[in-house]
Amino acid sequence: MASTETKAVGKTDDLAGLEAGLDALDAVQVRRTPVREVLVKKILPPLTAVALVLVVWQVLVATKVTEEGSLPAPSAVWDSVSDMWLQGTLLEVVWTSVSRGLLGFLLALAIGTPLGLLVARVKFVRAAIGPILSGLQSLPSVAWVPPAVIWLGLNNSMMYAVILLGAVPSIANGLVSGVDQVSPLYLRAGRTLGATGLKGTWHIVMPAALPGYLAGLKQGWAFSWRSLMAAEIIASSPDLGLGLGQLLENGRNNSDMPGVFLAILLILIVGIAIDLLIFSPLERWVLRSRGLLVKN
DSSP states (O other): OOOHHHHHHHHHHHHHHHHHHHHHHHHHHOOOOOOOHHIIIHHHHHHHHHHHHHHHHHHHHTOOSSSSTTTTOOOHHHHHHHHHHHHHHHHHHHHHHHHHHHHHHHHHHHHHHHHHHHHHOOOHHHHHHHHHHHHHSSSSSSGHHHHHHHHOOOOOHHHHHHHHHHHHHHHHHHHHHHHHOOOOOHHHHHHTTOOOOOHHIIIIHHHHHHHHHHHHHHHHHHHHHHHHHHHHHHHGGGGOOOOOOHHHHHHHHTTTTTHHHHHHHHHHHHHHIIIIIHHHHHHHHHHTTTTTTTOO
């Protein structure tokens, strides 16, 4: 009798130890990242890359690899930045394009999300519209600028139309891809618990499709930004204000290479900033919520 009780106690201890081990494996280690580690791993590498680009750029200018006037010195581009800053136009130009791009992207989000769900969940709609969305996604957004100007004129409505035509297919296709990867087990479990219709879409389908949807959002923003730059470069008008695309086109018309490089750098910086400030935190949150990223 005593031997039986001893074995039972031993098995209980083994199970408790096993559970503790599994809990330890599942537990996410939370620690505060030291400032020095942040500087070394996250800030120093991009700063080093920028410094290297500037050095190579200056060497190319000093050795006159290209014709004079084709490649401006970094100092000349910095002078253009300083001039625009002193004139008070630098932030205004950037904000003109950024505000258009963000508003156009939000409109594309509002249209592309329900469209993507409709295509993903209704077979007839998918068969009818799915190939068209894929074709529109592969169509260069610059192709929409001439008809948009003819239809709507040189105004902000034309800009937003070009952005929507470029971004909506990417957002919708991203959501369709995410929904296609949702496990049927989740859907059956949701129906068993009463999550059907809109409730099932909100509580089951959308959370499970979030990784693919987020990838579609990133691509949608990239298409929004490209579409806007194409529209600003081609369709210029004083009524539209001065944006980054128009700044680039003005530099080309005036053979102002420092101005051209300044516009290119500003377009690049805005794209990187939006990714770092909006999409990278969203990606980390999604990975963290699924236990795929260690909290720092």
